[in-house]
Amino acid sequence: MKTNTFITLSTATANIGVLVGLVFLIFELRQNSAIALSQMTQERAAMLVDQNIAYVTNQEISKLMARIYTHFDFDSVTKDEWDQIARHEIIVRTRQRDIWFQYSKGLIDEEVYLLAINSAANRLPLWEWLKIPLPGKFTKDVANRSKEEGFQGSPIRTKFIEWSKNNKSPYEI
Known part of the structure; x- marks a missing residue:
């Protein structure tokens, strides 16, 4: 076997090895991404469970x-x-803004995002009345969602908007 043939075969073999390595790397990255998404979903669910357990155990709240x-x-x-x-x-x-942010980075499914953005749009009048600080782009997206065709306000949104017309916020300056 000539030296050129040997060099060509070894280069081709090395290149095939690199391609196989890249394929395995891509599979591993996808698997790690799925695991991270699963962990984020579990953490979010655990936070909601903890919050609701606190409400259930505290009769006043x-x-x-x-x-x-x-x-x-x-x-x-x-x-x-x-x-x-x-x-x-x-x-x-804060939780819904986090979901909005993660969705904007491609880290959260659209279904989870839509639940959060719809919930935020339904709460926006209450947040404004309570003078809760609202970050710019997130607030614009939430406000735009409430104006989209097909958006249906929840009963709390509808009833709160009506009630708040005649009731001043305790946080008015």
């Missing part, structure tokens, strides 16, 4: 949440309770 989000009894809420609702909504806003 549980009753307050029911008055606001189920019975829409906004008139019964005291200033201190509005403070609790504001803190709760800041947590919700």
Whole structure:
């Protein structure tokens, strides 16, 4: 075997080895991506479970949440309770902004994103009334979602908008 033939065969073999290595690397990266996505989903679910367990075990908070989000009894809420609702909504806003951000980077499924953006659009009037800080692009996307054809406001959105027309925010300056 001539030296040129040997060099050509060894180069071809090395190149095939590199291609096989790249194929395995691509499979491994896809697998790692799926595992990371699964971990993020599990962490998000665990946070929601923890939050709801805290509500269930605290009867006062549980009753307050029911008055606001189920019975829409906004008139019964005291200033201190509005403070609790504001803190709760800041947590919700932060979680939903995180989902929005991860979706914009291609890290979250559209189904999860749509649930979060619809929930945020339904809460936006409450957030504005509570004077919760709202980051720019996220807020624009949420506001645009509420104007899109096919968007249906939830009962809390509809009832809160109507109620808030005649009720000043306790956070007005």
